[in-house]
Amino acid sequence: MQLDEFFVTGEPLIYAGMVAIAVVSAAIVFLLTYFKKWKWLWQEWLTTVDHKKIGVMYILVALAMIFRAGVDALMMRLQLAFPDMNFLNSQHYNEVFTTHGTIMIFFVAMPFLIGLMNVVVPLQIGARDFAFPYVNALSFWSLFFGAMLFNISFVIGGAPDTGWTNYAPQAGAVLNPGPGINFYLLGLQLSGIGTLATGINLMVTILRMRAPGITLFKMPIFSWSTLITSFIIVFAFPILTVALALMTVDRIFGSHFFTLAGEGLPMMWANLFWLWGHPEVYIVILPAFGIFSEIIATFARKQLFGYKTMVWAIILIAGLSFVVWVHHFFTMGAGAFVNSIFSITTMAIAVPTGVKIFNWLATLYKSKIIFPVPMLWSLAFIPSFTIGGVTGVMLGMAAADYQYHNTYFLVSHFHYVLIPGTVFASFAGLVFWYPKLFGHKLNEKIGKWAFWLFLIGFHVCFFPQYFLGLDGMARRVFTVGPEWFTLNFISTVGAFTMGLGFMVFVFGVIYSFRYSTRDLPGDDWQYGRTLEWATPTPVPKYNFATLPENVRTHDTLIDMKEDGETTFDEKKLESIHMPSYTGQPFIMMAILFFASFALVFEWITLAVIGLIATIVMMFIRSFDYDEGYHIEVDELRENERRARGLDDDRE
Amino acid sequence: MTENNNNTLPLEYSTEQGQMSIVGFWIFVAAEVALFATLFATYAVLFGRTADSPEAMELFQPGIALTMTFILLTSSFTCGLAIHSMREGSLKGLMIFLFITLALGLTFLGFEIYEFVHYASEGATLQSSAYWSGFFILTGTHGVHVTLGIGWMIAILIQLKQRGLTAVTNRKVFILGLYWHFLDVVWIFIFTGVYLIGMVV
Known part of the structure; x- marks a missing residue:
């Protein structure tokens, strides 16, 4: 193989990408060396098994990937801004919409939400870590290396170009030779291992590690949505594993x-893909619902309306999510009977979702609302998401779908559910729980600027696309005719406004890191309702010195405040068992990364060597009897007293 | 995370971490059910799509499939006996029965490899047609699981030799047992769904 076959050549934009990668990598290496941080990086982060740190790393990956896939989006919008633009050629445009979609779903939505679950769920249920902290680290590194494998495709070997749905036979070896599609298949396979493991891990954590008194129906709603999401992951992700493996x-x-x-049957790919793909939609939306529920109840300063119906609505949506997949290809020709059934199941999902919308509205009804940044995102979500939901029901009607199928109407619909749903929830959740992660709040004023820019940009970008779709503009076209110019131009303006909003958000993170006050109470927003706000800020590595004993409702902290209880009761202190940090998960997944990379280029011998090395790593793990260590009572007492600002002259 | 001991339970269930590992493995088995269900569905959809290659009916031999079934069922029985010895506290019995299970697993694999080579010589390979792709991937995935199970069993046998019966080693044996029985269940579906149906339809 020649070097110019290995690297992608001939595109100025991609050369610029190569330079950017080289510069950023060199800068990272330089900074780590200059500030002598290599040891810190290894000991504090790469080997960590602490769920909070792993959560932070998930969120960092998600933010970096928003940037990457966001640039893809802006490139597409630039190409479509004027009729017959020559900014991207058709091949490059295909690659860009493929990586945009794939990265946004797999490496933004998933890790952002899983990152928040990592940080918050053990804190909400009163657990000291995940059930399997080692596996949790393994999950993160599989996501990280999967994302890296997928991302290098555009400079090495060539990016996949068949859309994030990767339909056969277009994605098969005959029509699409070369490494591009292999990057898609193996990058997702690698990160899928971690997703499945996280699903199992979270399920066991929630089912077995709740503090005494926190029964399932006294569990905060975000933890509930995580539990149900984990069920969906466990039953849906194996289908993706099989589909990807078969195509590989x-x-x-x-x-x-x-x-x-x-x-062979090319349409079997569409069936398998969407058998996983539709449940996946709910994997990224149910946790978002959970986040909004927490935030709305907190800042409406009122108990969540209809807690039990909220839970049952989540369960019902999860069940229905497995029986609607055909609505993604009504036009395949399965016949009127099959289409009718899937049309009905699809529209049925609107019922439990509607229940949730009305519950949120009822929570707000006659409450004394305050409007910090997380609440703004949550309030903007309700009407925006409803537009996306209603157009979803329009698409769900099989006969009408023949008109909308594969037009910008569809593009607008799924952006209207995924952005106000998943993206708003991720931002809202990050801002909301930020003090628990980093010990300081994000600047409110900058946060509001970011919010308004992003919200207005979003509607300006995507609302016109419904009408472009109704005017017949097909999805994935790489040039537009003059008749679609005005609406496309407006849409592009909106897209860049969203980009600006995101930059302001990132600026807010940096600004707050420098200027925000650090001395926060544990209940950082003053109106916290659930157990995570009972811990000191920042959260100690063992989370809870002692656990609450008298939980009566799902608003655990409210109960504790009434009883004058805290998570630091000196009389009840006992030594706490902690798992040891280990570099094994990082090394194992790095090896698997190289094996997958070799397989992408079909270097079978190298891939087999990598696979054998991975199995050796599993053996090493099997013979590893590390028992962890204990934090003793004295250390706990000292630490908690310092964190809670209690005086030390107790004798 | 905590190590509360409970003496009324079997050793593998005696610690919190042991219980959680077993629950976690049951959930993993559920995911494996979804994985094999997808493979069975794929096989069923591709059934009969043999293009120019031989039909299943021409190649399947009832004798071999039945022998393999008996070997794997017996290995599941000896695996159960191994768990029984473990519960009785007999390290020796546990190791002997695990060895027998291991040997039966290897014999099963031998038959499967022979079978695959034989089909290939008759012109039915992974590349022959959609049907044979489905067949080899479904039975092959089961075979790979058996292979991994054998490697896992060897690792655990060494640990039993080194450490004897403890809460941790017992948990590992118990989970391996769950895995092995699960593979047996999958094989029963393969025997009926693939071989028996393939020989008559």
């Missing part, structure tokens, strides 16, 4: 699952 075998070893030759 098709492409590399010449089998005939999705090929046109050998009586």
Whole structure:
């Protein structure tokens, strides 16, 4: 293989990307060396098994990936801003919309929400860590290396170009030779391992590690949505694993699952993909619902309306999410009967979702609302998401879908649910729980600027796209005609406004890091309702010195305040068992990264060597009997007293 | 995370961490059910799509499939006996029965490899047609699981030799047992769904 086959050549934009990667990598290496931080990086972060630190790393990956996929989005909007633009050629445009979609779903939405779950769920249920902290680290590194593998494709080997749905036979070896699609298949496979492991981990954590008294129906709603999401992950992700593996075998070893030759069935890919893909939609929306529920109740300063119906609505949505997948390809020709059934199941999902919308409104009704940044995101979510939901029901009607299918109407619909749903929730949740992560709040004023820019930009960007779709503009076209110019131009202006909003958000993070006050009470917003706000800020590594004993409702902290209880009762202190940090998860996933990279280029010998090395790592793990260590009572007492600002002259 | 001991329970359930690992593994088995269900569905959809390659009916041999079934069922029985010895507190019995299970697993694999080579010589390989792709990937995935199970069993046998019966080693044996029985269940579906149906339809 020649070097110019290995690296992507001939595109000025991609050369710029290469330079940017080289400069950023060199800067990171320089800064780490200059400030002598290599040891810190290894000991504090790369080897950590602490759920809070792992959560922070998930969120950092998600923010970096928003940047990457956001640049993709702006490139597309620039290309579509004027008729017959020449900014991107058709091939490059195909690659850009593919990486935009794939990264936004797999490496932004998933890690952002899983990062928040990592930080918050153990704190909400009164656990000291995940059930399996080692596996949690493994999950994160699999996501990290999966994301890296997918991301390097645009400079090495060439990016995938068949859309994030990667339909056969277009994605098969005959029509699409070369490493591009392999990057998609193996990058997602690698990160999928971690997602499944996290699903199992969170499920066991929630089912087995709740503090005494926190029964399932006294659990905060975000933890509930995490539990149900984990169920969906456990039953949906294996389907993706199989689908990706079958296409990998098709492409590399010449089998005939999705090929046109050998009586393969290309449409089976669409079925398998969406059998996973539709539940996936709810994997990224249910935790968002949970986050909004927490924030709305907190800043309406009122108990969440209809807690039990909220829980049952989540469960119902999760169940329905497995029986609607055909609505993604009504036009495949499954026939009127099949389409009707899936049309009905699809529209049925609007019922529990509507229940949730009305519950949020009822929570707000006659409450004394305050408007900090997380609440603004949450309030903006309700009407914006409803527009997305209602157009979803329009798409769900099979007969009408023949008009909307694969137009910008669809594009606008799913951005209207994913952005106000998942993205707003991620920002809201990050701002809301930020003090628990970093020990200081984000600047409110900058946060409001970011919010308004992003919200207005969002509607300006996507609302016109409904009408472009109704005017017949097809999805994934790389140039537009003059008749669509005005609306497309408005849309592009909106997209850049959103980009500006995100930059302001990032600026707010940096500004607050320098200037925000550090001395916060544990209940940082003053109106916290759930157990995470009972811990000191920043949260100690063992989370809780002692656990509450008298939990009566799902608003645990409210109960504790009434009883004068805290999570530091000196009489009840006992030594706490902690897991040891280990570099194994990082090393194991790094090896698997190299094995996958070799397989992308179909270097089978190297891939097999990498796989054997991974199995060796599993053996090493099996023989590892590290028991962890204990934090003794004295250390706990001292630490808690310092964190809570209690005087030390107790004798 | 805590190490409360409870003496009324079997050793593998005696610690909180042991209980959580077992619950976690049950959930993992649920995910594996979803994985194999997808493979079975794929196989069923591709059934009969043999293009120019031989039909399943021409190649399947009832004798071999039945022998493999008996070997794997027996190995599941000896695996159960191993757990029984473990509960009785007999390290020796546990190790002997695990060895027998291991040997039966290897024999099963031998038959499967012979079978695959035989089909290949008759012109049915992974590349032959959609049907044979589905067949080899479904049975092959089960075979890979058995192989991993054997490697895992060897690792655990060494640890038993080194450490004897403890809460941790017992938990590992118990979880391996769950895994092995699960593979047996999958095989029963393969035997009926693939071989028996393939021989008559």
